[in-house]
Amino acid sequence: MNSIRSIWLTYVNHCQFAEVVIDKFAMYAGRRFQVEVEGIDKFNALAAEDEGFVLLSSHIGNYEIAGYTLVSEKKTINAVVYEGEKASVMTNRSRMFVKTNIRMIQMRSDMSHLFEIDKALSSGEIVSFPTDRVHGSAKVVEHEFLGGTARFPQGPFSVATMRGLSVLAVNVMKVGWTRYQIFVTPLNYTRTLPRKQQIAELSGAYVRELEWRLRQYPTQWYNFFDFWR
Amino acid sequence: MNRKEIEEKVKEFLIEEMEIDEDKIAPDAKLKDDMGIDSLDFVDIVVIVERNFGFKIKPEEMAGVITLSDFCDYIESKVG
Numbered sequence: 001m002n003s004i005r006s007i008w009l010t011y012v013n014h015c016q017f018a019e020v021v022i023d024k025f026a027m028y029a030g031r032r033f034q035v036e037v038e039g040i041d042k043f044n045a046l047a048a049e050d051e052g053f054v055l056l057s058s059h060i061g062n063y064e065i066a067g068y069t070l071v072s073e074k075k076t077i078n079a080v081v082y083e084g085e086k087a088s089v090m091t092n093r094s095r096m097f098v099k100t101n102i103r104m105i106q107m108r109s110d111m112s113h114l115f116e117i118d119k120a121l122s123s124g125e126i127v128s129f130p131t132d133r134v135h136g137s138a139k140v141v142e143h144e145f146l147g148g149t150a151r152f153p154q155g156p157f158s159v160a161t162m163r164g165l166s167v168l169a170v171n172v173m174k175v176g177w178t179r180y181q182i183f184v185t186p187l188n189y190t191r192t193l194p195r196k197q198q199i200a201e202l203s204g205a206y207v208r209e210l211e212w213r214l215r216q217y218p219t220q221w222y223n224f225f226d227f228w229r
Numbered sequence: 230m231n232r233k234e235i236e237e238k239v240k241e242f243l244i245e246e247m248e249i250d251e252d253k254i255a256p257d258a259k260l261k262d263d264m265g266i267d268s269l270d271f272v273d274i275v276v277i278v279e280r281n282f283g284f285k286i287k288p289e290e291m292a293g294v295i296t297l298s299d300f301c302d303y304i305e306s307k308v309g
Contacts, residue, residue: 107268114272115288138265155269162246162273195246 013219016174020062020222023174027068034176035069039168039184046166047072052121053166056156056187056206058132059222060214061173065180067102070170077102078120079128080113121163128170129156131206132223141199143207146214148228152203161198164191169209173217185209230282235304239297242277256298264297282308 023033037043046053052075057063067079081104105116105127120127131152134140139154160167169185187209189202214221230238243249249264260266266274275286284307294300 111268111271111291112288114268115275115286117269117272118275139267139270153269155267155272159269159272162276196248 009219013221016219017222020174020220023062024064027064033065034179035065035182036179037069037182037184039182039186040070042168042186043070043072043184046168047075047126050124051165052124052163053126053168054121054156054160055126055128056131056167056169057128057171058130058210060132060210061171061217061220062180063170063172065172066170066182069182070184072101072126075101075125076120077126077128078105078116079103080105080107080117080130082107082130117159121159121165127159129159131156132210141203143204145207145211145228150207150228152207154199154203157199157203157206161189161191161195161202167202167206169206171210171213173213173220183213230308232301232305232309235282235308236301238281239301239304242281246273246277254297256296256301258297259295260297260300261295278304284308 023031027033055070055077057066067077070077079102105113105120107113117127134151134153139158140151141154141157142149142151144150159165167187167189169183169187171183171185173181173183175181187202187205189198189205191198193201240251240254243254243264244251247264247266247270249266253264255263258264279285282304290303294303
């Protein structure tokens with residue numbers, strides 16, 4: 001990629017990031033966006049079963065939009081969020097998500113969140129994990145990603161495979177001023193393999209899906225640090 | 230189940246399920262600092278303990294569990 005194109009795409013990336021932030025606060029204020037969902041049948045099928053399942057997301061597009069569209073009357077969606085999330089964002093989310101059967105599990109230093117995660121999954125609910133940042137844990141999986149080797153947190157994949165749960169990748173991409181497209185993609189892994197291989201298989205499937213979406217929407221990735229260090 | 234059986238079972242799942250090096254496993258080893266067990270590992274440990282020992286870990290009961298020996302004490306108090 002030449003330097004002019006690189007500079008231009010970086011500019012577009014920052015502008016789109018600003019748009020996504022504005023869209024989030026517009027949603028908090030009640031604004032509705034046009035949203036289409038590819039793969040809603042996959043989500044609905046799992047939501048109809050008794051067993052819980054896992055949603056994996058990353059800092060691409062605007063995942064928050066999914067909270068108002070991927071709705072299950074039968075199952076609560078428990079979204080795991082980092083402890084450092086801004087209070088204003090958390091307050092607005094709590095207010096908006098109560099209407100869509102979503103609750104947030106904030107990661108805390110006293111580890112109380114882990115029991116909430118276990119309780120949710122044991123109760124047949126849905127747990128959503130951010131999966132593209134290694135945060136507070138040394139346990140990682142490495143995969144080839146966009147031309148280099150990158151690390152991803154092992155935890156979400158470990159939790160899913162320990163229980164043999166179904167896993168969906170959810171990516172929400174901005175496709176117009178007021179339009180979003182949600183992609184719901186099942187991630188497969190072989191439950192009869194040794195667990196370490198299950199984790200490798202599942203995380204590999206996730207990373208391939210993430211790379212696929214980013215190649216489709218290269219300016220909607222919002223990790224502003226040295227991802228491949 | 231006696232204490233020795235509990236310790237062997239715990240050691241087995243720490244090595245096989247949690248992939249902790251055997252040389253890091255010692256009674257006074259701290260779960261978090263020495264064995265590198267982090268918060269999401271505990272989510273898995275809750276499941277493993279339930280499968281192996283038949284009870285569900287309660288968060289309020291884990292407050293004083295720091296070392297491997299503490300952890301085995303806790304399990305022993307539940308199944309002993």
